[in-house]
Amino acid sequence: MLKFGVLLALVAPCFCKHLEPAFVSGVPSVRGGRPGSSRLLATATSVKPSVYEEFGVTDVLNAKPFSLPPLPWDPMSLGGISKETIAYHYGKHHATYVRKLNGIAKEKPEIAAMSLEDVVKKSDGAVFNNAAQIWNHNFYWNCLKPNGGGTPTGPIAQKINEAFGSFEAFKEQFSARAAGHFGSGWVWLVQGADGKLNIVDGHDAANPVRDGGDKPVMVIDVWEHAYYIDFRNARPNYINAFFDSINWDFVNSQLA
Amino acid sequence: MKMARALVGVLVMAVAAVAGPETNGQYEQKHLPYDFDFLEPAIDTKTMFVHWSTHYAGYVRNINLVVAEDENASAIVDKPLEIIQRDITTLGPFARNNAGGAYNHGFFWTILTSVSSSSQMKPSPALQAAIDKAFGSFDAMKESFSTAAKSVFGSGWAWLAVKDGELFVVSTANQNNPLMKGVNGRQEVLIPILGLDVWEHAYYLKYQNRRAEYIDAFWGIVNWDKVSQYFEEFASKGKPVPV
Numbered sequence: 346m347l348k349f350g351v352l353l354a355l356v357a358p359c360f361c362k363h364l365e366p367a368f369v370s371g372v373p374s375v376r377g378g379r380p381g382s383s384r385l386l387a388t389a390t391s392v393k394p395s396v397y398e399e400f401g402v403t404d405v406l407n408a409k410p411f412s413l414p415p416l417p418w419d420p421m422s423l424g425g426i427s428k429e430t431i432a433y434h435y436g437k438h439h440a441t442y443v444r445k446l447n448g449i450a451k452e453k454p455e456i457a458a459m460s461l462e463d464v465v466k467k468s469d470g471a472v473f474n475n476a477a478q479i480w481n482h483n484f485y486w487n488c489l490k491p492n493g494g495g496t497p498t499g500p501i502a503q504k505i506n507e508a509f510g511s512f513e514a515f516k517e518q519f520s521a522r523a524a525g526h527f528g529s530g531w532v533w534l535v536q537g538a539d540g541k542l543n544i545v546d547g548h549d550a551a552n553p554v555r556d557g558g559d560k561p562v563m564v565i566d567v568w569e570h571a572y573y574i575d576f577r578n579a580r581p582n583y584i585n586a587f588f589d590s591i592n593w594d595f596v597n598s599q600l601a
Numbered sequence: 602m603k604m605a606r607a608l609v610g611v612l613v614m615a616v617a618a619v620a621g622p623e624t625n626g627q628y629e630q631k632h633l634p635y636d637f638d639f640l641e642p643a644i645d646t647k648t649m650f651v652h653w654s655t656h657y658a659g660y661v662r663n664i665n666l667v668v669a670e671d672e673n674a675s676a677i678v679d680k681p682l683e684i685i686q687r688d689i690t691t692l693g694p695f696a697r698n699n700a701g702g703a704y705n706h707g708f709f710w711t712i713l714t715s716v717s718s719s720s721q722m723k724p725s726p727a728l729q730a731a732i733d734k735a736f737g738s739f740d741a742m743k744e745s746f747s748t749a750a751k752s753v754f755g756s757g758w759a760w761l762a763v764k765d766g767e768l769f770v771v772s773t774a775n776q777n778n779p780l781m782k783g784v785n786g787r788q789e790v791l792i793p794i795l796g797l798d799v800w801e802h803a804y805y806l807k808y809q810n811r812r813a814e815y816i817d818a819f820w821g822i823v824n825w826d827k828v829s830q831y832f833e834e835f836a837s838k839g840k841p842v843p844v
Contacts, residue, residue: 433809433810437809437810438810441810471754474754527694527698527775527776528755528756528757528774528775528776528800529755529756529801530755548755549754549755550754550755568755568801569756569800569801569802569805570801570805570809570810573801573802573805573806574805574806574809577651577655577802577806578651578655578656578659578802
């Protein structure tokens, strides 16, 4: 009944080492825009226009009133997170949330007149879901970069040690929260009003921006679409890949 | 990256094949009533394998852990899986999530069949009458169910379920189901006779973000003989379907 041999043939691993060239887009610099704005750190020119054409999102990059932000890095190489995943995650899921919110904005001029952050803070239901998912994904791409990861330096390192004892302890706790979140959602590293770091997990589209108390500093997407192509149900492996790609410069820039 | 992915795929299957189905606890991981490729092309072989051998297995394993190790779980010891759903929320989220997952998936496999078999089936006269009464027509019921399935935000299920002999389309979040009291803001219990998993793991390998295509394909593999049986022998008599 198992037809294991057939399945083995289907995945047919060839045990040759495959190395993709690492694309280094340069150190991202902070560009205007408050935290929570939909603008990203890197300039759009660091990713070739052909990538956006390939993903079918050129129209959404320039859409109004809400647009898909450019990616801060070339999706050719992002540790264990494949270009194929990015093509669907950014090119389909993220782009569709933007298209949907623009569709809503067409019917509701009051939405069209708001900033993305305001829509997240003031809306409910489908309007909130789409707006928050746009916000969450905007933030998520910034938390990643090619050749990222490693042990952080700068203020975030100090804050992590203060809150968790060590980076290893932090990684263990954050990973456990990310692995343990049941169903769709996001796991956030936030900075409280007292300046201390904390880990919160939100279901579906929920994010700390909504309540306004905590300041998001880093996020991992644990919706299955974030990892299923590359890792199937093995979410812990995806979490490791995420840690290997963290953009600690961006995380540092989010601290108050 | 494709190589790494393929390797993970092999490892997952190797572990699952060696580990075998969960049979050591109160609840058994039920074998599929068919081969993994039986639902092609509507649901692909790889998805059926990963879905059955990892996701479903995990829920069964975990609810068995609750039975074995949770000292508050005496109420569910030696009780059938379909019976414990009703008050499962009183045992907390871990019990609810995994009891629900074990039931929902055990149920799901049975209401699916091959494209060729399904094409020979239709609702029984009794079920069709109930469909007509509740929705006006079979197509209207399909429309209502499909809309519910498309509208689930995040992870969840769409159901065709029975209360007092009448049919309703409902959706539930995560691994909840209509048999559970007090979920999704609803105190009443409904008895599912048809369900569709719209967690992304149910369709992502073949359909990626195209959930609507997956829902369309689902209509081609429904085992209407089973669904009709569930309606006539269980749900319309107020009894949850055993899996």
